[in-house]
Amino acid sequence: MTLLQISEPGRSPEPHQRRLAAGIDLGTTNSLVATVRSGGPVTLPDSAGHHLLPSVVHYRKGAPPLVGEEARRHLATDPQNTISSIKRMMGKGSADITGSGQRLPYRLVEGDSAVPRLHTAGGEFSAVEISAEILRALRRRAEQSLGGELYGVVITVPAYFDDAQRQATRDAARLAGLNVLRLLNEPTAAAVAYGLEQGAEGIYVVYDLGGGTFDVSLLRLSRGVFEVLATAGDTALGGDDMDLLVARWIMRQAGIGDDAGHHQLRRLLAAARGAKEGLTTAGSVSLEVELEGGGRWRGQLSRSRFEQLVEPLIKKTLAPCRRVLRDASVAADQVREVILVGGSTRAPLVQRLVGEFFGKEPLDGVDPDRVVAIGAAIQADILAGNKPDQEMLLLDVTPLSLGLETMGGLVEKVIPRNTPIPVSRAQEFTTYRDGQTAMAIHVLQGERELVSDCRSLGRFELRGIPPMVAGAARIRVTFQVDADGLLSVSAREETKGVEASIQVKPSYGLTDSEIEQMLKDSLAHASEDVAARTLREQQVEADRVLEALKTALDEDGESLLDSGERTAIEEAMEELRGAREGSDAREIKRAIKRLEQRSQAFAARRMDAGIKRALQGHALEEVAGPAGR
């Protein structure tokens, strides 16, 4: 059923006048941008014909940073100023990063912010800002190739990303000046790219082993609906770790000590990576590494030795595979196909072990590097309104349980993992002491029972609880997760109706004012005018609201509004049109707010009408319906 036609008649995107939308795969090692052209979805190459953009940023003094292949050339020679695998630091605190056991060549700067920065020749930057550079490069590529400004993008994230990591990705997009239509889980994107093309039906597994993250999702595909049944993974496990294992092996062979310099380590990692890639097809590769004190080490690595080295790592991915089957109550033999995604699944050992686990040969014929970006592009095209008849629907889940801290450092789960999103769940709590007037609410994500074993997402306080005896107050805490997998929490004291001042202090995220500041810095850097940018954003938002409302009025204005109500809305629309022509961003914002207030009841009625429409045609069926189970 097509409930809403999004586009406005007259300004509707004609087949040849589509809105420019793109899908972005922001990867640990490489990133890609894709779009849907008349012929179908394609990834976009740079001017040299390369589709993959290495996710590497090189900072320089007094010059804009280099991104991609140009930046990668500096990896071995200037490791401190050349940042790679930044995705692994997204949404993380300093302790997470230094505690990961990996020696990073960067200088971490801890300031007042919850988010650490890296010190480079070009300044100090957070992971969000560094990722924004990669997104900017992809944006430029897309806009040059498509010949216009992007209307919106879909950015993919590992399904197993937690809230802080998702939020960080959204923040990076905002800095890069991108309108994010949706954050999409990588395995779901891959399923879309594969499933739509093949008209697939049934239960599918997507096994996604990338450069730095591992995800596995179990989906049911049914007539254009992609329903994720369960997802699991590890956000710190990927091909990078294979490189590290091989590099350690070389160090042992070549007698290189643990005190080797960063240049040496980067060279080792590059050699390890080359060997890994070579062993995808070759039975054995020769290795050659320049040593710090001069001279060279030469050696051979056979595939079987390599497989011995990395087997424990690949076996680690099988536990999450087992878990998705269990969580979805699906047996391995019910799985129709296994789709492999991510460059690391090219390793023959991965294919063999995954094949053995699920009892069937994984699919090939899907390009594991591009499939995620392609799926994101398909979704972006639909969300931009270019395919009003497309019936595709993606139903995703929360990867990790969400809860809050209760007495004794225990976690009370409010939303269990693998709950379909969007979701809203409420739970009641009470006070611990007589006369208690405030309550600290600590929001956590994870599967363990102890607060110390879960990830802290943020804290806020509910104040103004009327003094009562312990246990008498009824505090209702509501968790809402939107379709992007992002959480918002609110609290309310039920007996007196006090709402919480929801100042969530993110544990590992940037505050709004930090983002504002970064936005200013980045624009100053690009010699763009902050005020002009803000005005442009508000104008775009005004156009969107006006267009959507015009469509809504055309469809339902007649049936759901009396003439007075309609006039009130149309007046507010006229007012917004006037403000939009001016140059005062705040005035536009105010006019949008006013219009929203006036059209609130209309929006609610349209939703109710939607329920009736969805249920129409079932009434008769119910009376005569089968009483089966």
Add this chain to the structure above:
Amino acid sequence: MNHFELFGLPPRFDLDPALLGERYRELQRAFHPDRFAGATPQERRLSVQRAAQVNLAYHTLRDPLERARYLLELHGIRSGEGGGQMDQEFLMQQMEMREALADVRNRPDPAAALAQIASEAKRMRNAVVQQLSRQFGEDSERSLAAASQSVNKLMFLNKILQEVDETEEELSS
């Protein structure tokens, strides 16, 4: 609008899971936020709420335990808080299963022992679900009180099965 009404289904314990799934997908097609990507922010917010409501209803109706508790609630009966007299024989069985579960690691073949407990618990769960079907079908005050007892049993069995899963995960890692 209660969950059954939202799904256009009669408020009965017995329902066709395929039909339920179909209705779920229809409703999500109508309300999922992705269908409102170009709508006003207000409509987008409302769609998130509606889609969340559909998800909650689906979650409740799909699971026999949740569905039974919800039906009892519609009849004004709060269930699942213990209470009432538990069937002695059932309690004994539960204790035995719990002991067996605690002892599983000391058995010569822990995985096989665990599988046996799981299949026994599943068999019992199916029996309780069939009981519920009869009790709700009869729809008398007495049968609803009995259904409330069945709900307690189902909760016990689900707890055991969850512990079986946890133990299995520990054994395999």
